[in-house]
Amino acid sequence: MIQTQDLSKRFDNFLAVDGVTLELGAGQVLALLGPNGAGKTTTVRMLTSILRPTSGWARVAGWDVATHPAQVRAAVGVLTEQHGLYGRMRGDDYLDFFGQVYGLTTQRRHQRTQQLLDQFGLAQDGQRRIAEYSKGMRQKLALARALLHEPPVLLLDEPSSAMDPESAHLVRDAIRDLRSAERAIVICSHNLAEAEELADQIAIIRRGRIIARGSPEALKESLLGPLEFELRLGTVTNGSRPPLPPAVEITAFGADWLRFRTLDPLRDNPEVLRALLAHGLPVVSLQEVPRSLEEVYLRAIAAPAAEELPHAG
Amino acid sequence: MLDSLRLAWIITRREVSDQLRDWRIILPVLLLTIFFPGLMNFTAGQITGFVESYNAPLIGDRLIPFLLMIVGFFPISVSLVIALESFVGEKERHSIEPLLSSPLSDGQLYLGKLAAAVIPPLLASYLGITVYLIGVFLDVGWRPTSILLLQIVLLTTVQAVLMVSGAVVVSSQTTSVRAANLLASFIIIPMALLIQGESVVMFWGSYSSLWWIIAGLAVIAGLLVRTGLAHFNREELLGRELDSLNLRWSWRVFSQQFRGGARSLRGWYQAQVFPAARRLGIPAAMMLLALAAGLLVGASQARVFPLPLEMLSLNSLDDGFVEGLELLNLFSPLGVGTVWLHNLRAILLATVLGIFSFGVLSVLVLMLPFMIVGYLAAGVASAGTSPGLFLLAFIAPHGMLEIPALALAGAAILRIGATLAAPAEHMTIGEAWLRAVADWAKILLGLVLPLLLGAAAIEVLLTPRLAVLLLGN
Numbered sequence: 200m201i202q203t204q205d206l207s208k209r210f211d212n213f214l215a216v217d218g219v220t221l222e223l224g225a226g227q228v229l230a231l232l233g234p235n236g237a238g239k240t241t242t243v244r245m246l247t248s249i250l251r252p253t254s255g256w257a258r259v260a261g262w263d264v265a266t267h268p269a270q271v272r273a274a275v276g277v278l279t280e281q282h283g284l285y286g287r288m289r290g291d292d293y294l295d296f297f298g299q300v301y302g303l304t305t306q307r308r309h310q311r312t313q314q315l316l317d318q319f320g321l322a323q324d325g326q327r328r329i330a331e332y333s334k335g336m337r338q339k340l341a342l343a344r345a346l347l348h349e350p351p352v353l354l355l356d357e358p359s360s361a362m363d364p365e366s367a368h369l370v371r372d373a374i375r376d377l378r379s380a381e382r383a384i385v386i387c388s389h390n391l392a393e394a395e396e397l398a399d400q401i402a403i404i405r406r407g408r409i410i411a412r413g414s415p416e417a418l419k420e421s422l423l424g425p426l427e428f429e430l431r432l433g434t435v436t437n438g439s440r441p442p443l444p445p446a447v448e449i450t451a452f453g454a455d456w457l458r459f460r461t462l463d464p465l466r467d468n469p470e471v472l473r474a475l476l477a478h479g480l481p482v483v484s485l486q487e488v489p490r491s492l493e494e495v496y497l498r499a500i501a502a503p504a505a506e507e508l509p510h511a512g
Numbered sequence: 513m514l515d516s517l518r519l520a521w522i523i524t525r526r527e528v529s530d531q532l533r534d535w536r537i538i539l540p541v542l543l544l545t546i547f548f549p550g551l552m553n554f555t556a557g558q559i560t561g562f563v564e565s566y567n568a569p570l571i572g573d574r575l576i577p578f579l580l581m582i583v584g585f586f587p588i589s590v591s592l593v594i595a596l597e598s599f600v601g602e603k604e605r606h607s608i609e610p611l612l613s614s615p616l617s618d619g620q621l622y623l624g625k626l627a628a629a630v631i632p633p634l635l636a637s638y639l640g641i642t643v644y645l646i647g648v649f650l651d652v653g654w655r656p657t658s659i660l661l662l663q664i665v666l667l668t669t670v671q672a673v674l675m676v677s678g679a680v681v682v683s684s685q686t687t688s689v690r691a692a693n694l695l696a697s698f699i700i701i702p703m704a705l706l707i708q709g710e711s712v713v714m715f716w717g718s719y720s721s722l723w724w725i726i727a728g729l730a731v732i733a734g735l736l737v738r739t740g741l742a743h744f745n746r747e748e749l750l751g752r753e754l755d756s757l758n759l760r761w762s763w764r765v766f767s768q769q770f771r772g773g774a775r776s777l778r779g780w781y782q783a784q785v786f787p788a789a790r791r792l793g794i795p796a797a798m799m800l801l802a803l804a805a806g807l808l809v810g811a812s813q814a815r816v817f818p819l820p821l822e823m824l825s826l827n828s829l830d831d832g833f834v835e836g837l838e839l840l841n842l843f844s845p846l847g848v849g850t851v852w853l854h855n856l857r858a859i860l861l862a863t864v865l866g867i868f869s870f871g872v873l874s875v876l877v878l879m880l881p882f883m884i885v886g887y888l889a890a891g892v893a894s895a896g897t898s899p900g901l902f903l904l905a906f907i908a909p910h911g912m913l914e915i916p917a918l919a920l921a922g923a924a925i926l927r928i929g930a931t932l933a934a935p936a937e938h939m940t941i942g943e944a945w946l947r948a949v950a951d952w953a954k955i956l957l958g959l960v961l962p963l964l965l966g967a968a969a970i971e972v973l974l975t976p977r978l979a980v981l982l983l984g985n
Binding site: 244247249269270272273275277279281282285287288296297300301341344 | 519523526529530602606612616
């Protein structure tokens with residue numbers, strides 16, 4: 200659905216996007232993460248055929264963004280960072296207007312408008328002026344606009360920002376539903392928990408370059424190292440280092456707990472338990488230490504520019 | 513095509529609905545549509561009565577059509593405000609990106625917004641004209657001829673399209689509404705001058721001249737629409753954040769185009785001036801045709817506005833004519849300089865007007881002396897002198913240098929205008945414009961000024977004597 204190869208964009212002397220290569224199939228969700236000014240919006244604008252790549256190429260829904268801009272735009276639904284609604288229009292009129300722009304028939308426009316207003320809990324507010332909407336309602340309306348023509352590719356910039364937890368949950372559910380509908384979705388977000396929850400693939404962009412890419416799990420492994428486990432002991436030790444198999448690396452320990460890393464938990468964890476029990480140290484619990492995408496992100500962003508980070512499958 | 517226009521119409525309809533919900537637009541339009549024509553009716557009634565009491569009804573007769581034109585113009589001035597913020601205003605409110613991300617083409621977006629800025633003020637203007645005409649008919653029983661009414665309606669329409677197309681160009685090329693408002697002077701000042709010119713025409717009562725004005729404005733409006741479409745660029749609209757004037761870069765581009773790598777005057781002529789002149793072949797040929805057309809137009813007017821035959825008789829042309837000119841100190845370097853400076857001033861005026869009108873007004877300015885020559889040639893012909901001989905004696909000697917000079921100058925100005933209407937590939941509008949200005953400067957300094965100097969010398973020192981020789985007793 201989305202393919203880019205060495206996609207770059209230069210504004211005068213500023214290289215905003217530098218050799219971005221991505222591939223995203225139907226039914227997949229890619230979260231594009233990065234600090235402000237990293238090149239996320241420029242990348243999305245190139246995928247929408249608003250900006251022309253300086254070099255490299257991109258295909259969206261099978262169309263080249265440089266040579267078939269109208270087809271690309273017809274195949275894409277965009278939620279822009281600033282939703283930019285027309286305050287004097289009514290919500291339903293607004294959707295109807297964009298329905299016309301996207302060439303939907305009158306009947307289809309009416310049907311989709313009602314469907315989307317219902318879906319996002321705006322059915323009661325469709326006839327109110329958009330200027331009277333709350334920030335979250337505007338965000339939902341903008342998202343409805345992006346979905347109106349049922350595009351095969353969705354580019355969503357901060358889809359749940361400014362929303363209350365319930366609305367944000369509603370939007371996340373909607374995005375999950377859309378994924379199952381065989382769409383490719385790109386989410387640009389600063390909400391790392393949301394990105395982790397929704398995305399199959401993560402791409403971290405810094406100064407225009409993709410510095411890390413892969414599934415959340417693969418990125419965690421490649422950037423944060425092997426899985427880490429925590430053990431709670433049923434007794435208090437004398438503070439000496441617990442005896443564990445050599446393949447296991449102890450990362451921290453206390454009187455009644457310890458943390459260790461292993462490359463092969465299936466093989467090593469039973470060995471660890473056996474070794475502790477053999478030394479009369481009963482185990483109360485053993486669990487994986489949760490690792491957030493935030494750690495991955497901070498590690499990737501903090502890495503020196505020259506350092507080549509892994510692109511994990 | 514129809515489908516394409518339908519999509520543009522969707523944009524227009526939305527924007528017009530939006531304007532109708534905005535009291536800041538509706539209120540002035542209503543005032544200008546209803547209150548202002550009423551005020552003009554009152555003014556017309558008062559002045560007509562006043563001037564009649566002094567036995568000068570002509571002033572009242574001319575004032576009523578003049579006010580009709582003004583009543584038509586005032587509501588369309590609102591269109592400038594709407595058009596100026598059409599693109600850049602949406603950019604500031606961040607509502608432009610969803611539109612730019614839609615499958616609408618650049619042309620559909622552009623024309624949709626253009627029509628949205630033109631239609632409401634124009635309808636208000638027609639309504640204002642109607643209100644004024646009803647009032648003035650009821651007050652003083654005046655009715656315009658159908659031709660005059662058509663002229664005023666067309667004039668109002670082309671003025672609205674002209675202003676709006678200029679303002680939309682500004683709006684799509686600036687980064688903020690504030691910058692667009694500042695640049696609006698480039699529209700307001702020429703429009704103010706235009707209205708003054710039209711006022712003269714209306715008070716003069718030469719309503720047939722309005723056709724020329726309408727045609728000229730329609731051409732400029734068409735060029736502006738084309739310019740706007742040619743330069744409309746989604747990327748520039750979204751990507752540019754600052755309007756910056758880079759004087760160092762501008763000077764570099766200009767001097768590079770002006771001097772090239774020339775190290776001597778001869779090298780400059782060979783590498784820069786002559787190639788630039790050769791590039792002006794087509795516009796120079798167009799200029800020559802325009803100058804010839806000026807000659808014919810002037811000749812045709814000789815029948816409409818004939819001069820007394822005794823004024824046109826060349827029988828009295830003898831040595832006394834030359835002696836009279838000598839007494840005026842014409843045959844001197846000062847005389848040559850005066851003629852040369854006069855021609856130079858005309859060219860500079862043509863350039864300034866040409867910059868504001870894609871070269872259209874510069875062509876008209878340069879045509880003017882040819883109209884006069886045509887008028888005089890036709891006049892002397894009616895007085896029994898061969899027009900060919902007249903042209904040979906009075907025009908040909910210095911015309912051999914002056915006509916190519918004018919054609920080249922006019923062509924260079926036309927090219928400056930053309931760079932705006934038809935953008936060059938691989939170049940920004942600014943760079944193409946600066947290069948065209950540098951070419952104009954090369955042509956002016958390298959060819960036009962020397963040719964005009966030679967022409968002035970011949971015109972002062974040789975032409976009068978040759979005229980006496982060929983046409984004198």
